[in-house]
Amino acid sequence: MSTLAPTLAQLENASEFHARHIGIDAADEALMLKAIGETSRRALIDSVVPRSIARSSTMAIPDAITEAAALAELKALAGKNKVLKSFIGQGYYANHTPGVILRNILENPAWYTAYTPYQAEISQGRMEALVNFQTMVCDLTGMPIANASMLDEATAAAEAMTLAKRSVKAKGNVFIVAGDAHPQTIEVVQTRAAPLGITVKLANSKEEWDALIAGDDYFAVLEQYPSTSGRLGEEGDDVKTVHHKGGAYIVAADLLALTLLVPPGQWGAGDPAGAADIVVGTTQRFGMPLCNGGPHAAYMACRDEFKRSMPGRLVGVSIDTHGNPAYRLALQTREQHIRREKATSNICTAQVLPAVVASMYAVYHGPEGLKRIATRVATLTAILAKGLEQLGINNSSPETFDTLCLKTDGATKSIAARALSAGVNVRIAWDDCICISLDETTTRDDVELLWSLFAQPGQSLPTVEALQAGAQPLIPAALRRTSAFLTHPVFNTHHSETGMLRYIRMLSDKDLALDRSMIPLGSCTMKLNATSEMIPITWPEFANIHPFAPADQRTGYAELDEQLRAWLCAATGYAGISLQPNAGSQGEYAGLLVIKAYHEAKGQGHRNICLIPSSAHGTNPASAMMVGMTVVVTKCDDNGNVDMDDLKAKCEQHSANLAAIMITYPSTHGVFETSVKELCALVHSHGGRVYVDGANMNALVGTAAPGEFGGDVSHLNLHKTFCIPHGGGGPGVGPVCVVADLVPYLPGHATGGVAGTGAVSAAPLGNAAVLPISWMYCRMMGAAGLKLATETAILSANYISARLADHYPTLYASQNGHVAHECILELRHFKDTCGVMAEDVAKRLMDYGFHAPTLSFPVPNTLMVEPTESETLAELDRFIDAMIAIRGEIAQVEAGNWPQDNNPLKHAPHTAASLMGAEWNRPYSREVGAFPVASLKAVKYWPTVGRVDNVYGDRNLFCSCVPVGDYA
Structure with missing residues (x-):
């Protein structure tokens, strides 16, 4: 019996990245659905996402293309940027990233996929x-x-x-x-x-x-x-x-x-x-x-x-x-x-x-290396100033480090034009003044080129060779540093590449990042940061652009900005977006500024009340205070949802002054609240605007859109939902998205020539160089892939919740027992039964090779788990098996077989040194401490320190390099 040959389109496999990014295949999905008790993924999603807010239309995002095709398309976009030598300065300077640092930190997933070091x-x-x-x-x-x-x-x-x-x-x-x-x-x-x-x-x-x-x-x-x-x-x-x-x-x-x-x-x-x-x-x-x-x-x-x-x-x-x-x-x-x-x-x-x-x-160069770099910059600046003086151009300040401010006598535009023709950027500071800043990359040829820009026709040009003798930095004696710095051995040891390479490797070996295991942190979305997404960030066409270079040199960035904003609007249902905020916290701040500016423009500047549910992330009330709003907390009911009766009362009480409500959706309790449209309508009826925190957008892309179900403003975390890595605690990007009538109030940037309200970041495009990561993710996934990722994230969370239900009940769920993309595991009763706290479970998970889920948020003494769509079924099962094994250890304590203060959970994590010591007087074996499951004997992550004393650290605050003798 013959079978049809695959079509060329099938062989080209434009959606190949779906299987690279999403860890669950069709066979896995069937097994997971069976454990959950649903017949299909579609049935699961329909039972989780309220039908009143479900999207009926496809997102206007291009279809997926292959990794190679996406890289080629982005390379063409990057090629539209013009990389000129920049002497603009103004806080941004070219430099040489040492190759050992570029390859082994900036391009190394052991460093860029780690989370903020809470554990x-x-x-x-x-x-x-x-x-x-x-x-x-x-x-x-x-x-x-x-x-x-x-x-x-x-x-x-x-x-x-x-x-x-x-x-x-x-x-x-x-x-x-x-x-x-x-x-x-x-x-x-x-x-x-x-x-x-x-x-x-x-x-x-x-x-x-x-x-x-x-x-x-x-x-x-x-x-x-x-x-x-x-x-x-x-x-x-x-x-x-x-x-x-x-x-x-x-x-x-x-x-x-x-x-x-x-x-x-x-x-x-x-x-x-x-x-x-x-x-x-x-x-x-x-x-x-x-x-x-x-x-x-x-x-x-x-x-x-x-x-x-x-x-x-x-x-x-x-x-x-x-x-x-x-x-x-x-x-x-x-x-x-x-x-x-x-x-x-x-x-x-x-x-x-x-x-x-x-x-x-600083470690690699050490104090002498840094001083040499700085002295070279300052010396070249002095030589440049001396040559310009010979040409009749004087610096406005005779004392400087790296920047000259030069009077042009009306020739500013012509000099700047000559500079552009020569392939360099200078800074037009004022109509009659040009500033030039030198940096680590400045060469002798650069200095001589700069002289040529200012020389009048027929003037002979100075040479560095002639002026270098006796050249000294233009720093007066009274301002010259005499004190030592960077005297700790760490800054005076690792100066060979071999030594530096091994130091970097030694540090990364101490940490647990996504390159080792899943990081199931609730509300953090630790998903794959694909290599293809990361490759473009160090392309010179993206990396070597000055933020205040002329706009026609940043055309590629402008197109990337336009495309990515359009795709993010399609994903959220909003009309406008700014990518300027350079963290989620800044996105919140910017979004609330938008709301504040809107009310003021409407003559309602007295509106200053911001309603915030008691379960909200801590950044929400902190952001509200930053924009001068007064926070009023609304209650949550026994199921973790916003208490609508309390909300109605608060809206009525503060109706005349209500500015906004800030909600997270799905809620921080991991549930799609069915009353969200009613909530939005209620706040709108009292003149307030609805801020939907985008922290949990990984449960919404393709399934529901905040801009469609009543949200007025949201911020996104591109370092969560759209694959920018967390980097151990940054960088991030926190775009602010708004409905049509709020678009005029999005952040502007006078320095960058963008209209709008005031700037919230130093650069017009914020953390611009990591935006290609999210562009690549959207381009390789397409609308269908992005929706599939959301549905798989929800599937994986419900699978964990179902598998662990008999061991750790899920604290909050919908009426049909399902959760969104994360679930809160109940552990509070163990405190009464055996003295075990959620923190003990978190530390014991380290012995199993896992980063703990989110600890004690939003509910104290619980764990919030978010697996994301990127983890394989095998990894999900490994985590589940670890949690079940730990439940067995808790049972041993409950039964009295291990004392409440002397058991594997209380002593976790176990270091190799503690397990291999001469004495062992604990009621469990060394093997139980080190290898609680057999698979760890083949592959084992070893924490390098035991449980850290937090109280001691705050009472004896010390925040500099540890004296070497302390390690003896």
Whole structure:
């Protein structure tokens, strides 16, 4: 009997990536549906997603194409960008990413697929890298404490403003900003200040600055060091003036320059009254490409007194149960997931991967290498200035590090045009002034080319050869750094590539990332970050573009932006979208700013009440507070749903002032609430707008659209639903999506030439260089594949819930017993039966080779599991078997066979050192501790520290590199 040959279309297999991304095949699906008790995937989805909100139409997203075809299409798009040599500066500088760092960190899934290090015992490697980052920042700025990265320099400055407002004695409401700070920083600060009622005053001259700081109406000041035009100045006397007024002195400082300049923390010639209070900036020039503006790790360092109000992650050193040093996230009680509307910031995702790159750049080069790079830049700048002087062009400031501000006498446009013709970009600072910034990549030929741009016809050109003798950086003696930095051995050891390679590998071996096993974190969507999606991020056509280069040099990015926005609108049902927010927290903030701007434009600026369910993620109330709204919490019922009676009462109570409600859908309890359309209509009837948090969008793409069932605004997490990797805690992208009447209020960017409301990120396109990842995902999946991914994620969550039902009941489910794409496992009763807590189960899972599910959110002492569509049935079963085995261990404790305080769960995780020690006085065997299931004997992940003492770490806060002697 003959069979029909496959068609050419079948052989071309345009949807090949579906099977690469989705871990479940047809045979697996049948087995899973049987366990769940459903006849088909369609029947399951129909029973999970309320029919009242189900999508009836296909998303307007192109059909899938192969990985090779998608890469070729994106390569053509990238080719429309024009990569010119950039001398623009303004906070963004070309540099050389060492190959050993590029290949083994930036392009290594062991680093980029890890999650935020909430589970300290399986995150020691990247936390050591982050402590190196913090130490690097502290040493270079001269400050006592620094956090583990911020989103960008501009938002770091805005956060510093609010940190100062919380921390100082001055009662004024004015924030003074030096007019020669970077323009994008000024704009983001102004955006942040307005809804908080803070007045930003710009000082555009020394006279204005002196007059403003002599006043009594301000609480803090900000200056750029060096300034955006290159000016240098040690402001010790000004700092003393500000301190005398009870204010805080904030400095935005260039870290490379600080290898040569007196750091702000050491201003005042030893007098603490003359030293800065907060120092912020970017680490971009420490090994991260220009990336059209991001992602780059910013930093914040501050006085010790401010540390408990400092935003962002802070990695500290504690001890483990064996008394050995161990890293952990410190002072978490100040963060949004705990403090909610009282948090210091809404920041959740930061910039961990770029921070690791920056710290490794410092480790690899060491203090002498960094100083050499900086001195070379400064020396070339001095040579450039000397040659220009010979040509009759003078720098406006004779003292500078890397930037010259040159008067052009009306020739600005012609010089800029000559530069473009020569293949370089310069910065048009003002009509009569051009700024030129040099960097690590600047060559002698570049300097001579720059001279040619300014030379008049017939003028003979200087040569570097002739001017280099005796050339010295244009840094006055009083500003030259004399203090040592980066003295810890980690910065003075790994300078050969072999040594660096092994150090990086040693750290990555300590961590558990997606390259080892599934990470079933609820509300985090740890899905595949496919290699084909990651390849384009280091293409020079994307990586080497300056964010403020002329628009016609960024055509490829513009088209990518347009296409991706269209696809995301199709996926969400919204009319407009901005990709500028560079984290989910920033997307929330931007979305609420949109709502606030809308109400103000309608003459309803008094609307300031934001309703938030008690189950909401902590970023929601923190974001509402950032835009000046008042948070009113609404109750949830016994099933975890929004209590509609309480919501109605709150809407009526606050009807005249209701601005918005923020909901997560499906809910943070992992359920599709059937009343969501009624909820939206209710809020609309009282004049409010509906914010639908996109944290759980992985359960909606293709099945339901927030913009269709009543949402007005949503943010997405491209680092969840659309495959940008979490990077150990960033970068992320948090696009804000809106309905048609809110489109005019989306974030703009004056520096980037985009209309709209104020900028929320330093760069017009935020973390632009990771957008190709989501573009590739959408292009290779197509509308059908994206919907299949959603349905498979729901299938996998329900399979886990069903398989574990007899061991750990699912806390919340729909009336038919199903969940959305995640489920909360009930463990609370074990505390009463045997003293076992959810944390004990989380730590014991490490011995089985798993990252724990989300611990104690949204319900204390539970585990929330989200498997995603990317995991295979074999991996799901391995996790389920581990959980069942742990339930058996709990039963042993319940039966009294193991003491409540001396059992494998309480001692978890087990390190190799603890298991191989001479003494073993526990009531279970070493084998039970190490190999609770037989498969672990073949492949085993070993935690390198025992359970970390969180209380000790906060009581004995230490956030710099551990002294070597502590490891002895």
